[in-house]
Amino acid sequence: MSDILGALVNLDHPGHYISWGWFQMSYGNFAVVVAMVATFLVALVAPFPGRQKEKRS
């Protein structure tokens, strides 16, 4: 199993980094931040199951 996963993502190399002046962050961490922002935005707009339509007065 671990061989199959290992074949998908090869981690056998030094980490890759984003460098922006003094700012430095690994691609792994950057991907997590992007995923968090995306999940946050989806949570704001995605319809919630079972929610009644707002009544307009």
Place this chain on the structure above:
Amino acid sequence: MSTTIDRQWTTRLRRRLVEQLPPDKALPDTQPSYVSSWIYVFGIVTLSALVMVILTGFVLAIRGPQWWHQSAIGHYVNSLHLWSVEIFFFAMVIHLWGKFFMAAWRGHRSLTWVTGAVTFATSIATAFTGYVSQTNFDSQWISTQAKDGINATGAGAFFNVLNTGQMLMWHIVLLPLAAVVLTAVHVVMVRRKGVVPPFEEVTK
């Protein structure tokens, strides 16, 4: 005139508890309609992930390092523990952003926000002591990298990241206890105050 029964500490404590957190507020039947949004789900996702972290942590504590390094099932439980932590932080950050933009500390809810923020800081310390308690090359690397920074703050006098036993005790006793107690206070505060109404509801 107050009777002897009224003055008993059990009576006074019970009345206080019921007054502060009546049962229908502690375990409500319904929530206001604005709560039916995905953004309100992240508090409970964080809580569920925390439960998984604690349960898998118990299993790791029962079996010990040789087991989690050498056996397949040990690797599996170790992975469950790590990935539950990842989900915990992921959900907590989204929860925090949501509450920040809602200004959910409004209406005497500052203790809810503050217990949340302190839990966040405590969780970072718990994760850090977890990384240095792995007993592998990764934990050696992290602790030797961290020691100079921590010593420079002065905390090294009583918090020695090269002391595996001490770090493990912080990781499996002190910090999780603090995180769980803080989380309990946080959730009780949410129940006591009820979910904060959106800005539009307040100004109406």
